Amino acid sequence: MTEEVSTLRSMILAAWVLGIFAVLGTGLVALTFNATEERIAANERAALLANLNALVPADRYDNALTEDSVQVVDPALLGTSEPVTVYRAYRDGKPVAVLGAPVAPDGYSGSIRLLVGVYADGTLAGVRVLAHHETPGLGDAIDVSRSDWILGFADKSLERPTEAGWGVKKDGGIFDQFTGATITPRAVVKAVHRFLLYFRQHRDKLFAKSTPGGLEASSGETP
Amino acid sequence: MSTVSYSQIVRDGLWTHNTGFVQLLGLCPLLAVSNSVINALGLGLATTLVLLASNTTVSAIRRWLRPEVRIPIFVLVIASFVTAIELAMNAFWHELYNILGIFIPLIVTNCVIIGRAEAFASKQSLPKAALDGLVMGLGFLIALVLLGALREVIGQGTLFSQAHLMFGEAARGMTLHVIPDYRGFLLAILPPGAFIGLGLLIAAKNAIDAGWQRKASQKTVNLQEIET
Numbered sequence: 001m002t003e004e005v006s007t008l009r010s011m012i013l014a015a016w017v018l019g020i021f022a023v024l025g026t027g028l029v030a031l032t033f034n035a036t037e038e039r040i041a042a043n044e045r046a047a048l049l050a051n052l053n054a055l056v057p058a059d060r061y062d063n064a065l066t067e068d069s070v071q072v073v074d075p076a077l078l079g080t081s082e083p084v085t086v087y088r089a090y091r092d093g094k095p096v097a098v099l100g101a102p103v104a105p106d107g108y109s110g111s112i113r114l115l116v117g118v119y120a121d122g123t124l125a126g127v128r129v130l131a132h133h134e135t136p137g138l139g140d141a142i143d144v145s146r147s148d149w150i151l152g153f154a155d156k157s158l159e160r161p162t163e164a165g166w167g168v169k170k171d172g173g174i175f176d177q178f179t180g181a182t183i184t185p186r187a188v189v190k191a192v193h194r195f196l197l198y199f200r201q202h203r204d205k206l207f208a209k210s211t212p213g214g215l216e217a218s219s220g221e222t223p
Numbered sequence: 224m225s226t227v228s229y230s231q232i233v234r235d236g237l238w239t240h241n242t243g244f245v246q247l248l249g250l251c252p253l254l255a256v257s258n259s260v261i262n263a264l265g266l267g268l269a270t271t272l273v274l275l276a277s278n279t280t281v282s283a284i285r286r287w288l289r290p291e292v293r294i295p296i297f298v299l300v301i302a303s304f305v306t307a308i309e310l311a312m313n314a315f316w317h318e319l320y321n322i323l324g325i326f327i328p329l330i331v332t333n334c335v336i337i338g339r340a341e342a343f344a345s346k347q348s349l350p351k352a353a354l355d356g357l358v359m360g361l362g363f364l365i366a367l368v369l370l371g372a373l374r375e376v377i378g379q380g381t382l383f384s385q386a387h388l389m390f391g392e393a394a395r396g397m398t399l400h401v402i403p404d405y406r407g408f409l410l411a412i413l414p415p416g417a418f419i420g421l422g423l424l425i426a427a428k429n430a431i432d433a434g435w436q437r438k439a440s441q442k443t444v445n446l447q448e449i450e451t
Binding site for chain 2 (some may be wrong): 010011013014015017018021022024025026028029032033036039040043044046047135136138145
C-alpha cells in the first residue's frame with residue numbers, strides 16, 4: 001500500500017518537474033522571439049530591398065517597393081504552380097519597372113529561383129539568382145558572387161536579341177554556356193525569356209494600381 | 224562521484240576526447256558545413272554557445288532532476304537554447320543565418336550536447352560543467368575550422384572568403400587568396416571531400432599521439448637505465 005502511494009507520489013512529482021521545465025523553456029523562447037521579432041522582419045525587408053535595388057536602382061522609383069506587390073499564377077511562363085510575387089516600381093505614379101521571382105524548373109539539380117527585373121519598356125533591368133542547388137564549381141557560375149555571367153542579361157529584351165537568339169551558344173543563341181555545364185545556363189536563359197513573354201502579355205495588368213483578383217485567373221497560354 | 228581536475232577537463236575537450244576527431248559525434252553538421260572557414264566558424268560558435276548554456280543549466284538544476292524524466296528535460300533545455308540562438312542569429316547575422324539556417328536546428332540532434340549533459344554536467348559542479356561545455360564546444364569548433372580551412376584552400380584556393388557575412392563589411396578584405404589564379408578542385412568542396420579531409424585530419428592526430436607516446440616511453444626507458 002505505502003509502496004503504491006510512493007510510486008504515485010514520485011510520478012506526480014516527475015510530472016510537475018517536467019511541466020515546470022516545459023513552461024520555463026517555452027518562456028525563454030517566447031522572450032527571445034519577442035525581443036528579435038522586429039529586427040528579423042527588418043532584416044528580411046532590408047535583404048529583399050537590397051536584392052531589388054541591385055536590379056532597379058533606388059533613385060529610379062519613388063514608391064515603397066517592398067510593400068507594392070501583386071501575386072500572379074502562371075505555371076507555363078513562370079515555371080511554378082505556386083503564386084509568384086511581382087514587385088512594382090513607379091515614379092510620380094508612372095510605371096517604371098516590375099521585379100518578379102520566376103522559377104527555372106529545369107536546372108541540373110532541381111529548380112533555380114530567379115529575380116528578374118523588367119523596365120516598363122520591356123528591356124531587362126537585370127537578373128539575379130535567389131536560390132539554387134547547382135553543382136559547386138560548375139553550374140553555380142550563375143550566382144553573381146561566382147561569375148559575371150548573369151550580368152549579361154541587362155539591357156536585353158524580346159527584340160534584342162530576337163527569338164532565335166534567346167538560347168545558349170550551343171543551341172544557336174547568344175548566351176555563353178559554362179565549361180562542363182550547359183543545362184544550368186540553358187534553364188536560366190529560358191526562364192528569363194519566358195518571364196519577358198509573360199511581361200509582354202500582362203504588362204498593363206501588372207502595373208494596374210488596383211488588381212481585384214484579376215491576375216490570378218491568367219492561365220498558361222503561349223504566344 | 225568521480226572528481227575531475229580542471230586541467231583534465233580542458234585536455235579531454237580539446238584533445239583526448241575531441242568530439243570531432245575522437246568521439247566522432249555530430250558528424251552531420253561537421254561534414255555538411257565545413258566547406259569554408261566562415262561557415263565552420265559560424266556553426267562552431269553556435270554549437271559552443273549551446274553546449275555552454277545547456278551544460279551550465281543542466282548542472283544548475285541537477286538537484287531537482289528526477290531520474291525518470293531527466294532525458295526529456297535535457298531535450299527541453301537544449302531545444303529551448305537552440306531556438307533562442309537561432310532567433311538571435313537571424314536577428315544579428317542575417318546573411319550567415321541564410322547560409323547556416325538549416326543546420327542550426329540540427330544542433331538539437333547533435334549527440335555531443337545531450338551526451339555531455341547526461342554523462343558529465345548532470346553529475347558535476349557548476350563551474351566544471353560550464354568549463355566542460357566550453358572546451359568540448361571549442362574542440363568541436365577547432366575540428367570544424369581545421370576541416371573548413373583544409374577544404375577551402377584545396378577547393379577554392381582561398382581562406383576566410385565571405386568573411387563579411389560574419390564580421391560586417393569591413394571584413395570583406397579579410398579573404399586570403401592563398402593560391403592565386405587557382406581553378407579550384409571540386410572534390411574538396413563536395414561531400415566526399417569532407418570525408419576524405421576528416422580522415423586525413425584524424426590520421427594526423429593519431430600520428431601525433433603515437434609520436435608523443437614513443438617519446439614518453441623512451442623517456443621512461445632512459446630513466447630506468449639511469450636508475451639501474
